[in-house]
Amino acid sequence: KLRLGILASGRGSNLQAIMDACQNGFIPGEVIIVISDKPGAFALERAKQAGIPVHCLEPKSFDSKELYEGAIADLLAGSEVELVCLAGYMRLVGSTLLEAFQGRIMNIHPALLPSFPGLHGQRDALEYGVKLSGCTVHFVDEGIDTGPIILQAAVPVLDDDTEETLASRILEQEHLLYPQAIKLFAQGRIKVQGRRVKVKAQE
Numbered sequence: 001k002l003r004l005g006i007l008a009s010g011r012g013s014n015l016q017a018i019m020d021a022c023q024n025g026f027i028p029g030e031v032i033i034v035i036s037d038k039p040g041a042f043a044l045e046r047a048k049q050a051g052i053p054v055h056c057l058e059p060k061s062f063d064s065k066e067l068y069e070g071a072i073a074d075l076l077a078g079s080e081v082e083l084v085c086l087a088g089y090m091r092l093v094g095s096t097l098l099e100a101f102q103g104r105i106m107n108i109h110p111a112l113l114p115s116f117p118g119l120h121g122q123r124d125a126l127e128y129g130v131k132l133s134g135c136t137v138h139f140v141d142e143g144i145d146t147g148p149i150i151l152q153a154a155v156p157v158l159d160d161d162t163e164e165t166l167a168s169r170i171l172e173q174e175h176l177l178y179p180q181a182i183k184l185f186a187q188g189r190i191k192v193q194g195r196r197v198k199v200k201a202q203e
């Protein structure tokens, strides 16, 4: 079983979808540890509810980003985590964490990358006026939402959408897409060639 470590800053609905998919056998994996940068994150409650060890590390209690991420990397490595999943983790991952888990950090973003990276994917898509948006699961690199794309799902943008209605239509797809991408990784079916991620057929 693939050992998963999840980083989350907020509500944790993607964390929930991942925990559920592990629980029901869709993902041949197990959430080993959940780490948040926000003490009040509901994600922490969800993990506790599921009996999963949680940690909260606040960047402000460290002297540098290197030390903060070093502490996270130590926790993840100490739990022998094999894949790190960012699930609403609202920070830029730095070189310390990237180097510790090279090619083994995934993120989900609420837009069709490379459009609308950053903190407000849904709002930016709505303001731009695109008619399709969606979500993207990608590997994390040093840029802002720039790493190799693993899977994407599209949803329509409707004339009467607000940021909230669009976000919830996208979120529904996130909850399907993220477990799917993790499952492929767990099955060893993801191959990265430069920017392109290819999915091997099932044996």
Ligand code: GAR
Binding pocket: 008, 009, 010, 011, 012, 013, 014, 015, 087, 088, 089, 090, 108, 109, 110, 118, 119, 120, 121, 171, 174
């Ligand atoms: C999700 O929509 C996720 O795609 C987005 O935050 C939300 C977290 O929801 N992530 C980003 O915008 C990353 N820049 P959740 O806490 O309920 O999973």
